[in-house]
Amino acid sequence: MTPHQSALSTLITEVLGDPDTAGDILRRMLEAAMQDAINAEAAAHIGADRYERNQERTTTCNGTRPKTVATPAGELDLAIPKMRKGSFFPSLLNPRKRIDKALYAVICQAWIDGVSTRKVDEIVKALGNDHGISRSSVSWICKDLDEVVAEFTDRPLDHTWFPYLWLDATYLDVRYHGRVVSRALVVATGVSAQGRREILGMALGDAETADFWTEFLRSLRARGLAVSGPSNPLGVALVVSDAHSGLKAAVKAILPGASWQRCRVHFARNVTQKLGSRNSKPVNALIGTIFAQTDTASTLGQYRLVADSLTTSYPEITAMLDEAEADLTAFASFPREHWQKIWSNNPIERLNREIKRRADVVQVFPDDASVTRLIGAVLQEQHEEWQYGERRYLSESSMTGPTPGK
Template identity: 50%
Template structure:
């Protein structure tokens, strides 16, 4: 049942794809090592959310991400416009190679990374400054506010400014998509509750004897959760899904050079 679920054919288009990693311990060659369990969920054009895959491997290896994304594509995953995840080495390149989609770096994880680089006394100020970006209502204002905040923090927190300069396009990618969807596509929070349950079940086991046992137990958790999701209301209103292509068309129009 679990294998059938994890390898089922995927039909139609799935514009939003979330990827998140949870780490568990497993025995390999008489040693205990930590491996990443990758969970993939997506929303289709009907606005329905489903868990569409699970992988085990090294989350910082491009070869792993490439193989995992290709396995989803081979099962029929198409129409991906935005992939939402934390920052993993090699993932962004793999997304471009397999789907030619945009990448949204998880806003929540980025904020945590930023705050870990500043003193406790400065955290509330930096957090409030970044929140000014996220309350903007359009892409142009968000980018302008981002650069303004980065400039304001440069003298007191140069490390933060450096992080912001590097991450601007990736953290603000979701502003290119319909406003009705942004609260759900700016981070991997859609998988947070599921990941907690996965971690809870994994902690009961402690150390898995092999990767097959990980797939059996955690795959069953994902199967149960997906059945629950299918009984719930749509994750996104169906009529708003058509706005995704409209937003993409607007981006193309804005990107066209002005005629002389």
């Protein structure tokens, strides 16, 4: 008899002996049963039971991580096995369920408001509803999701410190005051002192104005995001973004202790816009040699060599490089092993592509609340995948000194 089967037998005996204690015991029975199922799936994933030796074993367990699951019977405290190689998350807990539910709610709301396209109608039918959806059903689904998403997007940020912060925006079509308009969705991600990525926040507004970015960054500060400074070095040390003027002004005002890294990929696009695709290729290749250096001194030296070499043939690019020198090379003041991860906005742009992929299913969101509902669920699931993934974005050992000059 396995330990969990033995535990279940004991709990059943307790219920039969004292029915008044059934409430908590039923919760414990469910907890034991789910833990048993998780362990069984982990054994199948590994290819062997615990302590069993055979040729089919592909990896071994490396301890567990706690996971609290809310159920109608109460909160269950489960242990998710960690693997020495690869990652594992039990299908029983279905990490994508919240996104599917959010997508369903958005489509239902669009259908009720009469703004659904043929594609949305087909999806509603594929979900098994050929006769329409009641407003009460949609209201119940949305209320449940809104509470979960709000708890995630409003959570405190003072549990650790975030030396690196990425900021970016994407645009979504939303029905607003009777018209379909393009709305700015801004997202912030960070890397914690433990080297793990986290979704820090999101907001929806009319456009990427300085006021909008300022309000968003203030909301992060209000939730506990620390700012680096002489009296508190454990705060945001570097912000990575494109060169949007409103964003830059907001960072300077709200995160005064942070350096700013201009995304090198966006700068390359600016060069292409200036010179055209044909002429920009060799120029961008030359600029790329700046980022191939292995230490701060050679990086700064190569920057000047590249800028000076373009003075005769492309003086406008030299002017761009002169103006952006401090911002394009801010990464060089941080640990060498972090450079490739912090000199561009690529990480958050990949997240934006996932947001757009989900949004394309809806096409036009019926209102702002539906954007928060679906995108908030997408971001929450991505956040949890980052937290439970075996690989850290940056090694924990390298995070001992992510401050300028280290």
